[in-house]
C-alpha cells in the first residue's frame with residue numbers, strides 16, 4: 001500500500017497540475033485530491049472526519065481564496081479560509097509533512113529579488129492572510145511553506161490563470177492594459193507541480209521561494225505570450241501601475257530561489273526562455289514539462 005498524500009484545492013489551477021502530474025513525478029504516493037465539491041475546508045468537523053478516514057502521510061495544501069481582489073472585497077471570508085482553515089489543517093497534520101502554498105504578496109514589492117530571510121510587509125488583505133498562516137505553519141519543524149508568484153497554465157473552467165484572464169478579456173473584444181512597471185517572475189504550473197513533488201519526497205521542511213529565473217514586467221509577459229496567442233495582438237496596451245486604483249499591488253515580486261534550486265533535480269527556467277523552447281504548437285503549451 002502506498003502512503004496517502006492529500007492535495008487540497010484539487011480543482012484549482014495549481015492543485016490540478018499537482019494531481020495530474022503525480023503519476024509522472026510522484027509514483028510512490030497514492031494521491032487523494034480534494035476539491036470544494038468533496039469538502040468545504042472551513043467546515044472543521046468535516047475536515048477532521050476526512051483526515052481520520054484517509055489517514056494521510058503528507059498534505060499539499062493548495063486551496064485558498066487566491067485572488068487579491070476577492071480577499072480585499074471579502075476580508076472575513078479570506079481570513080476564515082486562508083488563515084482559519086489552513087491553521088486547522090496544519091493542526092490535523094501535526095505529525096506529518098504539510099506543504100502550504102503561500103505567495104510573494106507577503107512582500108511590499110519595493111525592492112524585488114526577495115530572499116526567504118527578508119522581512120515580509122504585506123500591503124493587501126491577501127498578503128496579510130498568507131503571512132499569518134505562514135507564521136503558524138513554520139512553528140512546526142515538519143512543515144513547509146513555499147511562496148510562489150504568477151502562475152501560467154489552463155484550468156478546468158478557463159478562469160484561473162493570468163493567461164486565461166488575458167484570453168477571456170480579448171475574446172470579449174476588450175483591450176487589456178499591462179503595466180510596464182510591475183514585475184513578477186512567472187512559472188508554468190507544471191514546473192511548480194514538479195518542484196512541489198520533489199520537495200514532498202525530500203523531507204527538507206522550512207520556507208522556500210519558488211519562481212522563474214527571469215524578472216519580467218506584466219507588459220513583457222504579455223509580449224512573450226503573443227507568438228502562442230496571436231489573438232492577443234492589438235489588444236494589449238502598455239500602461240503604468242501608477243494609474244491603478246484597486247487593491248494595493250506590490251510593484252516588484254521577483255523572488256530569489258537559490259535555496260529551493262539547491263534541492264531540485266532540474267533548473268528553474270525563466271518564463272520567456274521556457275516559452276521560446278516550446279516548438280510544438282499542436283501540444284497543449286502548458287502540458288509540456290521536460291525530463292531534465
Ligand SMILES: NC(=O)c1ccc[n+]([C@@H]2O[C@H](COP(=O)([O-])OP(=O)(O)OC[C@H]3O[C@@H](n4cnc5c(N)ncnc54)[C@H](OP(=O)(O)O)[C@@H]3O)[C@@H](O)[C@H]2O)c1
Pocket residue numbers: 008009010011012013014015035036039040041042061062063064065066067081101102103104148149150151160
Ligand atoms: N496562481 C498564482 O499565480 C498564485 C500565486 C501565488 C500564490 N498562489 C497560491 O497557490 C495556491 C494555489 O493557487 P491556485 O492558483 O491554484 O488557486 P485557485 O485556482 O484559486 O485554486 C484554489 C482552490 O481552492 C478552493 N477553495 C477555496 N475555498 C475553499 C473552501 N472553503 N473549501 C474547499 N476548497 C476551497 C477553490 O475552490 P473554488 O474553485 O470552488 O473556488 C479553488 O479550487 C493558493 O494558496 C494561492 O494563494 C497562487
